[in-house]
Amino acid sequence: MKDKSPLGIFPTLEIPSGQLVSGSSAICRYITTKSKSYFNLYGSTPEEKGAVDSWLDYVQFELEPMLCTWLYMVLGHIEGDQQLYSTAVKDTKAALSFLDKHFEKNTFLAGGKYYTIADAALCSLLF
Secondary structure (H helix, E strand, C coil): CCCCCCCCCCCEEECCCCCEEECHHHHHHHHHHHCCCCCCCCCCCHHHHHHHHHHHHHHHHHHHHHHHHHHHHHCCCCCCCHHHHHHHHHHHHHHHHHHHHHHHHCCCCCCCCCCCHHHHHHHHHHC
8 A cells, every 4th residue: 555655644545637635634625625515515715714624633633632542542452551541531521622612602613504524524533
């Protein structure tokens, strides 16, 4: 697979031009900008796209690492000490509390009227 993803980033999508798009968020962005969907899953304006990107980054670079740290420890996939576990659990609870507060005022992550790829990324991570 290294010949298809020299950077070692997976998943990787080979698009019709032969170019590779690597990473789940990048693939989501590519697909949604190419689709002719009734709902624009990536936002219609630069401001909406910026909000979607911000939430994608939050899910991928903030929430996912802390959630996976304690989950993988519980499942025995990685080893770590009690301090690492406790910190990951505390940080995950704080992040989920932050999301709860956000959803008290917003139906969707990016704050718009529609479901976006940021919502899909969050659902994928949590379920």
